[in-house]
Amino acid sequence: EDQVTQSPEALRLQEGESSSLNCSYTVSGLRGLFWYRQDPGKGPEFLFTLYSAGEEKEKERLKATLTKKESFLHITAPKPEDSATYLCAVTIQGAQKLVFGQGTRLTINP
Amino acid sequence: EPEVTQTPSHQVTQMGQEVILRCVPISNHLYFYWYRQILGQKVEFLVSFYNNEISEKSEIFDDQFSVERPDGSNFTLKIRSTKLEDSAMYFCASSRLSWNTEAFFGQGTRLTVV
Numbered sequence: 001e002d003q004v005t006q007s008p009e010a011l012r013l014q015e016g017e018s019s020s021l022n023c024s025y026t027v028s029g030l031r032g033l034f035w036y037r038q039d040p041g042k043g044p045e046f047l048f049t050l051y052s053a054g055e056e057k058e059k060e061r062l063k064a065t066l067t068k069k070e071s072f073l074h075i076t077a078p079k080p081e082d083s084a085t086y087l088c089a090v091t092i093q094g095a096q097k098l099v100f101g102q103g104t105r106l107t108i109n110p
Numbered sequence: 111e112p113e114v115t116q117t118p119s120h121q122v123t124q125m126g127q128e129v130i131l132r133c134v135p136i137s138n139h140l141y142f143y144w145y146r147q148i149l150g151q152k153v154e155f156l157v158s159f160y161n162n163e164i165s166e167k168s169e170i171f172d173d174q175f176s177v178e179r180p181d182g183s184n185f186t187l188k189i190r191s192t193k194l195e196d197s198a199m200y201f202c203a204s205s206r207l208s209w210n211t212e213a214f215f216g217q218g219t220r221l222t223v224v
Contacts, residue, residue: 031210043201043215044153087153096158096165096209097143103152
């Protein structure tokens, strides 16, 4: 069965303290890996798409990387406004949907 | 910036009643989806839709659910006879180029079945 697992479930950091969130996947034929941000009571907001191992994408304090088994979302010098749940999702060969992980709830303390 | 619009933002309904959740996808997008998220749980796929046909549906999407694109802009999800366990946030999403490009999500409809 296709699975997406995110770790940790929750992460609390001090402002400026860099860290990484992990998304590991066990799927039959990865087509794309997507990172989203979700604020409480809101819809997922698109951040990055990665298609092949070795690919990296960057936006402000966030950088996403992809290997053959996992993806990392690196957050550098985070600010309180980066607090949110970060969701990882994949598309797989032959399927017309996103498969989501359970998310990592990130809290940045001032 | 174009966005996916969902209405209503919150709906309360009695068990057994029919509800219709409405979505206006981004105008030049061709691929449409419905997902749901029960409080505290992961985002779950319900159905995908392309060229006026269902492309894929999950086990959740049983005979009580239906989708329609009644005109060139709206995309609806109907639940015929709601159950308590249908209470969730329902998200509409759309993609422009294919199933494998980024999907943009609406802000959701919170459905509460009492």
